[in-house]
Amino acid sequence: MSREDMTKLQSERLVKLVKTCYEKSDFYRRKMDEMGVKPEDIKDIKDIVKLPFTTKTDLRDEYPFGLQVVPQSEVVRIHASSGTTGKPVVDTYTKNDVDNWAEGVARVMAAGNVGPGDIVQVSYGYGLFTGGLGAHDGAAKLGACQLPTSAGNTEKQIMLMQDFGSTALACTPSYALRLAEAIHQSDKVSIDNMKLRVGFFGAEPWTEGMRKELQEKLHIEAFDIYGLTEMSGPGVGGECEMHDGTHLWEDMFYPEIINPDTLEPVAPGEFGELVFTSLCKEAMPIIRYRTRDLTRLIYEPCKCGRTAVRMDRILGRSDDMLIIRGVNVFPSQIETVLTEFPAFQPYYFITVDRVSNEDTFDLDVELRLEFFSNDPAKQMPFMKPLYDRIVSLVGIRPNIHILPPGAIARSEGKAKHVLDKRNFKN
Ligand code: DLL
Numbered sequence: 001m002s003r004e005d006m007t008k009l010q011s012e013r014l015v016k017l018v019k020t021c022y023e024k025s026d027f028y029r030r031k032m033d034e035m036g037v038k039p040e041d042i043k044d045i046k047d048i049v050k051l052p053f054t055t056k057t058d059l060r061d062e063y064p065f066g067l068q069v070v071p072q073s074e075v076v077r078i079h080a081s082s083g084t085t086g087k088p089v090v091d092t093y094t095k096n097d098v099d100n101w102a103e104g105v106a107r108v109m110a111a112g113n114v115g116p117g118d119i120v121q122v123s124y125g126y127g128l129f130t131g132g133l134g135a136h137d138g139a140a141k142l143g144a145c146q147l148p149t150s151a152g153n154t155e156k157q158i159m160l161m162q163d164f165g166s167t168a169l170a171c172t173p174s175y176a177l178r179l180a181e182a183i184h185q186s187d188k189v190s191i192d193n194m195k196l197r198v199g200f201f202g203a204e205p206w207t208e209g210m211r212k213e214l215q216e217k218l219h220i221e222a223f224d225i226y227g228l229t230e231m232s233g234p235g236v237g238g239e240c241e242m243h244d245g246t247h248l249w250e251d252m253f254y255p256e257i258i259n260p261d262t263l264e265p266v267a268p269g270e271f272g273e274l275v276f277t278s279l280c281k282e283a284m285p286i287i288r289y290r291t292r293d294l295t296r297l298i299y300e301p302c303k304c305g306r307t308a309v310r311m312d313r314i315l316g317r318s319d320d321m322l323i324i325r326g327v328n329v330f331p332s333q334i335e336t337v338l339t340e341f342p343a344f345q346p347y348y349f350i351t352v353d354r355v356s357n358e359d360t361f362d363l364d365v366e367l368r369l370e371f372f373s374n375d376p377a378k379q380m381p382f383m384k385p386l387y388d389r390i391v392s393l394v395g396i397r398p399n400i401h402i403l404p405p406g407a408i409a410r411s412e413g414k415a416k417h418v419l420d421k422r423n424f425k426n
Contacts, residue, residue, distance in 0.1 A: 001251070001307055010045040010254055013279035018042045018051065021285060024069035027062055028287065045254065048277065049265065053288045056089065059230065063087045068284045070094060075283050080128045081229035088128070091229050094282040098137065101232040104249050105138020108225045108238025111304075112198035114168055118144040119195075121161055123171035123179070124203065125151040125413050130233025131203050135170040135225075138235055144168070151175060151412040154182045158189050165195040170225075173206035173214065174415035177346060180217035181410075191219055200225045202234055204414045205314050205332040209339020211243075213346050226314070230289050231278050237311065242303050245310030252280045255309065256288070257297055260318055271296045273318060274311065292317045322420065324352055325359045327396045331417040334363065337389050343371045343382050347408040353421040363390075363398040366405050 001009070019039045021028035031052040032038070041050055059067065064087075068075070076095050080088035093101065114120060120139035124131025132150055139146045147166055149157050157179060160166070169176060176199055183191050196218055202225035214222045226246050227234035237248035248255050257272040258265055266272040274293045278285050294317070298310040316330035323329070331350060339346050345366040353360045366372075367382060379402045390398050409416075 003307065006251065006307065007045055009251055010279060011043070013251075014045050014048060014254070014277065015039075015042055017277070017279060017285055018287070020069055021287060025067060027058070027066055048254065048256070048288065051277075051287050053263065053275065053290050054286050055290050056292075059089050060087050064090045065092065065284075067286065068092050070283050077133075079130045079133075079229060079233065081130070082128070089229055090284075091130070091232065092283040093232070096280075097232065097282050100252060100280050101134060101235060102137035102141040104227070104232070104235030104237075104252060105134055105225070106141040106235075107247075107249060108223065108235055109138055109142055109144070109168070109200060111238065111240045112168065112200065112221060112223050114139065114142050114144050114198065116143040118142075118167045119147050119164055120144050120168040120170060121147045121149055121157070121164075121166035123149050123151055123157060123169060123175060124234075129413070130227070130229050131170075131172075131413075134227070134233035134235060135200065139168070139170070154178060154412075155186075158183050158186060161196065162189040162194050167195050168198045168200065169196055169218070169220070170200045172203045172411070172414055173201040173210050173222075174204065174411045175413065176201055176214050176218065176222075177210070178410040178412070180214060184217065191217070194219070196220050198223065200238070202226050202238075205316055205330075205335075207313070207332055207336045207339060209336055210346055213339060224313070226311075228276075228291060228293075230286055230291075231276050232281065236276070237308075240302060240304040240306055244302065245298050245312060247302065247306050247308040247310050248297075250309055252278070254279050255297060255311065257295070258290075260290075260292075266296075268299060269296055271312075271315070274314075292319050294318055294321075320418070322350070322352055322418065324361050324396055327394070329361075329394055329396060333394050334390070334417075337386070337393055338365060340389065341382070341386055343367055344386065345405055347410070348417060349408050350418045351421065352418070354425060359422070361396055361398050362401060364401045364403055364408055366403050366408055369405050372402075372404050 022039045074094050075092045077093040080090045122135045126132030199220045199222045211222045223239045225238040227236040236253045237246045254277040256275040260273040274291045276289050294315045295311045349364040351362040
């Protein structure tokens with residue numbers, strides 16, 4: 001779609017959305033009244049900046065159905081994301097919402113040529129989490145066969161992957177890595193007997209290094225898929241075959257990048273916080289949702305021919321950012337460094353603490369079996385370059401602990417990479 005047609009479509013959808021929200025939702029009416037904005041003030045997508053933001057706190061305050069603008073009889077599905085604290089974030093869907101959601105996922109999987117004849121092994125968790133059913137419905141929309149294994153039960157997953165001939169895998173990148181590891185350790189299955197050719201990985205930040213690792217180990221082409229519960233789930237956007245940024249389906253989810261401190265839009269192409277408005281959502285639409293995800297938008301045309309705007313890889317969430325000795329550190333930076341060193345496995349765990357008023361930064365890593373030794377002298381040739389690279393790239397001196405392969409906990413869903421013990425201290 002041309003930029004002109006896209007802007008026109010977005011404008012029409014925004015005008016309709018704002019009118020509905022104002023009429024049907026006490027929450028939006030109150031917020032808009034507080035800002036002195038009326039639905040008539042919104043005539044064009046550019047007017048979006050006049051509207052109030054919605055935050056995770058708003059969603060918690062309105063728990064469970066405060067933002068819903070249709071009667072319960074029109075709701076056909078409810079999902080929720082488990083927050084680390086307090087009540088979960090809820091999303092509800094009409095039949096059209098479920099269809100549009102599947103469309104978003106299908107657009108991503110279509111970039112990997114998924115269709116009839118494919119078997120899509122969905123190893124995202126099925127349940128309240130949107131990953132499982134979201135990927136499932138997207139695969140169904142393309143006429144592919146869905147294999148709803150859900151997450152976990154790794155031995156069985158890899159057996160079915162081989163026996164049934166799964167051609168596509170959808171799961172978190174950390175679980176894909178766990179599956180790859182299990183396949184290579186197994187004497188019952190072999191990657192050479194598998195038909196896997198594509199993977200759709202998301203729900204957590206991952207890096208180019210991780211892509212390389214997964215592609216090599218699983219003999220696949222790996223695609224990034226992005227989404228969040230508040231905007232339906234996975235399939236807000238995804239990579240195309242160029243693997244040069246994530247296209248956002250901006251006919252359905254209008255993206256903005258703001259400066260999280262001033263809340264003003266950043267200059268085009270600059271990094272900031274991603275904000276979404278769900279232009280088509282019927283049951284629980286959200287206006288200007290502050291995702292906390294940090295990235296930038298790329299408006300230059302993509303070589304693939306799709307005109308939908310792209311976003312850069314998510315650097316991390318502003319709430320995942322660690323401030324260690326005054327330096328901002330994203331766990332994904334550690335992954336980037338680690339995957340540059342072939343002797344190390346791409347698993348890591350960060351522990352931050354405060355001892356005698358000073359921050360400590362401990363980093364657990366695993367050496368591959370062929371390089372591992374308990375002897376510190378033998379570890380040093382591996383440890384030193386890793387240490388130097390982290391100091392130069394991240395700007396902080398880590399206390400590195402080299403562990404044997406398998407020592408760091410593996411994850412079936414979103415990986416947990418950090419323990420910040422300072423959070424438990426006064
Ligand atoms: O994680 C939805 C999803 C499921 C996306 C399966 C992709 C695949 P939530 O649990 O609400 O929803 O978490 C949303 O996860 O705001 C990002 O911080 C992060 N996230 C999701 N996809 C990516 C990605 C699902 N591809 C939050 N890269 C988002 C980086 C991602 N971060």
